[in-house]
Amino acid sequence: MTTPLRVLIVDDEETLRTHLAAYLEDSDFDVTAVASGEAALNALAEGTFDIGIIDIRLPDIDGNGLVLRCHEICPSMRFLVHTASASYKPPDALAACGVRQEHVMVKPILDLDTLVQAIHRIA
Amino acid sequence: MRRLPIKTYVLLPIVVALATLLAAFVWEAHRDRQGRLDAAATRDLHSLQNLLMLQLEREAATMRVALVALMRDKRLQAAFEAADREAIAEQVQPLFERLHEEHGVTHFYFVAPDRECIVRVHKPEFYGDIIERITMRRAEETGEQVWGVELGPLGTCTLRVVMPWRTEKGLVGFVELGEEVESITEKIRKATGAHLVVVIRKEHIEREGWEQGMEMLGRDANWDQFPDVVLVGEIPRVAPPGFLRTLGDVLANPDASRTLLSENTRFRIDSFELHDMAERHIGYMVVLRDVTEEHEAARVSVVLTTGLSAGVGGALFVFFYLLLDRLQRKLGREFGERQKAEQKLREHRDQLEETVTLRTRHLRESNEELQREIVDRRKAEEEALKLRALLKSMTDSMPSVLVAVDRQANVTQWNQQAEKATGLSAEQVLGKPLAEVFPQLPNQSERVYKAISTGQTQTELKVPSQREGETRYADITVYPLSGPGIEGAVLRLDDITERVRIEEMMAQTEKMLSIGGLAAGMAHEINNPLGGILHGVQVIQKRLSPTISRNLEAAREAGADLQAIRAYLEQREILTFLTRIRESGERASKIVSNMLQFSRKSDAHLTPVDLAALIERAVELAASDYDLKKDYDFRQIKITREFAPDLPPVPAVETEIEQVVLNLLKNAAQAMQEIGGVKDRRISLRTGRVDEWAQIEIEDNGPGMSQEIRKRAFEPFFTTKGMGDGTGLGLSVSYTIVTTNHRGSMTVDSVPGAGTTFRIRLPLHRNAQ
Numbered sequence: 001m002t003t004p005l006r007v008l009i010v011d012d013e014e015t016l017r018t019h020l021a022a023y024l025e026d027s028d029f030d031v032t033a034v035a036s037g038e039a040a041l042n043a044l045a046e047g048t049f050d051i052g053i054i055d056i057r058l059p060d061i062d063g064n065g066l067v068l069r070c071h072e073i074c075p076s077m078r079f080l081v082h083t084a085s086a087s088y089k090p091p092d093a094l095a096a097c098g099v100r101q102e103h104v105m106v107k108p109i110l111d112l113d114t115l116v117q118a119i120h121r122i123a
Numbered sequence: 124m125r126r127l128p129i130k131t132y133v134l135l136p137i138v139v140a141l142a143t144l145l146a147a148f149v150w151e152a153h154r155d156r157q158g159r160l161d162a163a164a165t166r167d168l169h170s171l172q173n174l175l176m177l178q179l180e181r182e183a184a185t186m187r188v189a190l191v192a193l194m195r196d197k198r199l200q201a202a203f204e205a206a207d208r209e210a211i212a213e214q215v216q217p218l219f220e221r222l223h224e225e226h227g228v229t230h231f232y233f234v235a236p237d238r239e240c241i242v243r244v245h246k247p248e249f250y251g252d253i254i255e256r257i258t259m260r261r262a263e264e265t266g267e268q269v270w271g272v273e274l275g276p277l278g279t280c281t282l283r284v285v286m287p288w289r290t291e292k293g294l295v296g297f298v299e300l301g302e303e304v305e306s307i308t309e310k311i312r313k314a315t316g317a318h319l320v321v322v323i324r325k326e327h328i329e330r331e332g333w334e335q336g337m338e339m340l341g342r343d344a345n346w347d348q349f350p351d352v353v354l355v356g357e358i359p360r361v362a363p364p365g366f367l368r369t370l371g372d373v374l375a376n377p378d379a380s381r382t383l384l385s386e387n388t389r390f391r392i393d394s395f396e397l398h399d400m401a402e403r404h405i406g407y408m409v410v411l412r413d414v415t416e417e418h419e420a421a422r423v424s425v426v427l428t429t430g431l432s433a434g435v436g437g438a439l440f441v442f443f444y445l446l447l448d449r450l451q452r453k454l455g456r457e458f459g460e461r462q463k464a465e466q467k468l469r470e471h472r473d474q475l476e477e478t479v480t481l482r483t484r485h486l487r488e489s490n491e492e493l494q495r496e497i498v499d500r501r502k503a504e505e506e507a508l509k510l511r512a513l514l515k516s517m518t519d520s521m522p523s524v525l526v527a528v529d530r531q532a533n534v535t536q537w538n539q540q541a542e543k544a545t546g547l548s549a550e551q552v553l554g555k556p557l558a559e560v561f562p563q564l565p566n567q568s569e570r571v572y573k574a575i576s577t578g579q580t581q582t583e584l585k586v587p588s589q590r591e592g593e594t595r596y597a598d599i600t601v602y603p604l605s606g607p608g609i610e611g612a613v614l615r616l617d618d619i620t621e622r623v624r625i626e627e628m629m630a631q632t633e634k635m636l637s638i639g640g641l642a643a644g645m646a647h648e649i650n651n652p653l654g655g656i657l658h659g660v661q662v663i664q665k666r667l668s669p670t671i672s673r674n675l676e677a678a679r680e681a682g683a684d685l686q687a688i689r690a691y692l693e694q695r696e697i698l699t700f701l702t703r704i705r706e707s708g709e710r711a712s713k714i715v716s717n718m719l720q721f722s723r724k725s726d727a728h729l730t731p732v733d734l735a736a737l738i739e740r741a742v743e744l745a746a747s748d749y750d751l752k753k754d755y756d757f758r759q760i761k762i763t764r765e766f767a768p769d770l771p772p773v774p775a776v777e778t779e780i781e782q783v784v785l786n787l788l789k790n791a792a793q794a795m796q797e798i799g800g801v802k803d804r805r806i807s808l809r810t811g812r813v814d815e816w817a818q819i820e821i822e823d824n825g826p827g828m829s830q831e832i833r834k835r836a837f838e839p840f841f842t843t844k845g846m847g848d849g850t851g852l853g854l855s856v857s858y859t860i861v862t863t864n865h866r867g868s869m870t871v872d873s874v875p876g877a878g879t880t881f882r883i884r885l886p887l888h889r890n891a892q
Binding site for chain 1: 643646647648649650651652653654655656657658659661662665666671673674708709712715716719
């Protein structure tokens with residue numbers, strides 16, 4: 001049995017966050033779920049993550065900014081943007097971190113297995 | 124006072140008639156006399172000719188008697204038999220002289236039987252020659268006595284009698300007597316007064332002999348005096364000057380006669396032919412007669428007749444003249460009286476005329492007045508007609524329905540638009556109540572009454588009415604009419620259905636845009652709780668999954684069997700409820716994402732798209748669509764494709780157009796599914812180029828839709844699908860994609876029961892828009 005992928009979920013919406021975390025845990029990921037950008041950075045200070053699932057609209061830091069910061073701290077980390085905004089397009093700065101349109105997941109994700117597959121694709 | 128010229132009128136023709144009559148009578152009398160004179164002259168000429176013949180015969184008879192007497196003389200016989208010249212001459216000389224003097228005998232011969240002249244008593248010195256004359260030869264031949272006129276070599280004509288002298292011994296010889304014809308004619312002249320002149324035709328004599336003879340006779344000889352004849356006899360002394368010339372004329376035309384006037388004497392010249400005993404035409408006997416007396420008698424007769432006629436004519440004239448004079452005087456008097464009467468009459472008449480003229484003038488003046496009035500009236504009528512025509516064309520040219528009504532709301536004017544709107548012609552509706560001819564707009568009569576009574580314009584906007592199952596809208600304005608003799612109102616009705624539709628469409632678009640704006644704001648807030656729901660359900664479903672070891676573990680720890688739990692959940696349909704929650708969440712999510720489409724700016728990048736390939740992909744997607752597959756197998760629909768091979772790539776957002784096409788395919792399939800009964804289900808896909816547009820047509824033979832539905836097809840949230848089957852946004856989203864994002868157009872045609880055709884047009888050149 002291989003080491004499970006470490007996933008960091010950043011979402012201020014508790015229900016979403018816990019549901020997502022529960023699903024991913026059941027899908028055999030090592031999940032850490034936080035409610036803000038600051039908490040995310042703290043989590044990164046304590047350990048590394050393979051995958052970041054980042055909400056764009058966060059109470060403290062802009063999701064895009066958070067992705068860039070996480071990337072700075074942990075360059076091997078890959079990201080999926082999880083947003084409620086259907087018109088979201090990743091800015092060019094994020095493209096440098098490997099975040100493209102296909103890495104944008106719009107809420108609600110009708111089939112969470114697609115998220116699992118997306119994680120596996122980028123990991 | 125004029126005189127009646129009766130005299131002239133009557134007398135002139137009488138004079139002319141009398142003169143004509145007189146002239147005719149005189150001329151006729153003259154002609155008659157002349158004719159008689161001519162006839163008498165001709166008769167006389169014949170008598171003269173007969174007389175000449177008779178005279179010749181008588182002379183010949185006398186000579187025969189003389190010869191017969193002579194032949195009884197025996198002494199002379201002996202002398203003749205002895206041919207004793209001297210004895211004969213001596214014995215007969217006295218007889219010859221007597222015969223010469225009494226009878227004019229000029230020739231006396233004794234000729235031997237061999238025609239040798241024994242004695243020429245009238246010329247004793249010539250003898251012994253042979254006599255060759257016709258009379259002699261004929262006497263020799265016949266032995267009989269012979270007589271006749273004979274032309275001599277000198278041109279003279281002689282009557283000769285030859286008698287043979289026979290004895291018992293036989294023929295002794297011939298005795299002959301001869302007399303010059305001139306001597307005979309002289310006898311006739313003495314008896315009748317007519318001069319006879321002999322002319323001989325030149326062909327029977329020789330010039331030399333004739334000239335010799337003339338010389339002998341002591342006459343002038345002119346051989347060339349006439350062309351064909353020569354004069355032998357002596358010209359009578361009485362002959363007037365010009366006789367010879369007239370004679371020439373007569374001889375040139377022997378049948379005619381000539382009259383010659385000399386001093387107081389009138390001569391007539393005639394001729395007849397002269398033949399010798401051998402019946403040769405030897406010449407002419409010219410007859411010169413003094414006809415003065417006969418002529419004078421005739422003239423006197425004519426003069427007398429003329430005079431008598433003139434006398435009678437004159438008397439008649441005088442009689443008529445006097446008669447007419449009296450008549451004229453009498454008539455003149457009566458005429459004068461009548462003229463006076465007429466004068467009076469004329470004066471009366473003039474007076475009358477004056478009166479009539481005056482009246483006529485009055486009449487004419489009033490007539491002209493009337494005429495002017497008629498003209499004015501006609502002008503006014505024409506003006507009125509023109510005005511009416513103008514009014515009609517004005518009202519007809521108005522885009523509004525215009526209806527004029529009287530105060531009872533009966534129609535008085537009805538324009539073309541009104542005819543069009545109601546299908547009733549002006550003739551059909553004039554005079555009828557408004558409510559009767561415009562039943563689709565109730566209560567208008569009240570409005571009319573109100574407008575008239577208050578004098579205020581009544582307006583009602585956007586009044587709906589039903590026509591052919593379609594709601595139409597109209598703005599109605601009623602204007603009260605006021606003016607002298609005018610009471611009523613004009614009703615103006617503007618069909619604003621199209622405007623309302625456009626307004627609605629605009630409102631719809633605005634609605635979509637506002638929905639878009641709202642959605643954009645809302646989506647985030649809705650999507651999060653939706654995520655909570657949907658993700659939660661998925662977590663629950665996952666945690667009930669018997670394939671996950673943690674689930675089995677947890678169940679075991681709880682002292683339960685996962686299989687049993689699942690059995691319970693299934694039995695209580697909890698799993699189904701979960702599924703339904705999930706589906707509801709999914710639908711909500713779809714609605715939100717569709718709503719977000721309205722707000723999407725056309726910032727998507729346009730790339731050249733091959734429409735045919737795009738449509739093929741959409742067909743594939745439709746065929747594999749899960750929702751569609753549930754109800755209907757798309758593959759059972761017959762898809763026909765008619766793609767224009769020359770259609771260039773179209774600038775478009777591929778995914779969007781693909782979504783539109785897919786949406787339409789799904790709609791078509793669902794529509795056909797709905798009615799079920801269609802056997803030969805068919806969708807026709809066509810592409811083509813129309814001017815600067817690329818066109819996609821998607822046609823199905825489904826149930827179609829009514830006008831009402833068709834008009835609302837692109838409205839957001841409008842759906843005909845059963846509850847839960849559609850979001851009511853599919854077509855409106857498609858519409859927005861085509862019209863807003865691509866600046867194209869999207870229309871739909873439909874015939875209920877026959878099918879529906881969607882038509883999408885996209886501009887081929889972006890900059891052209």
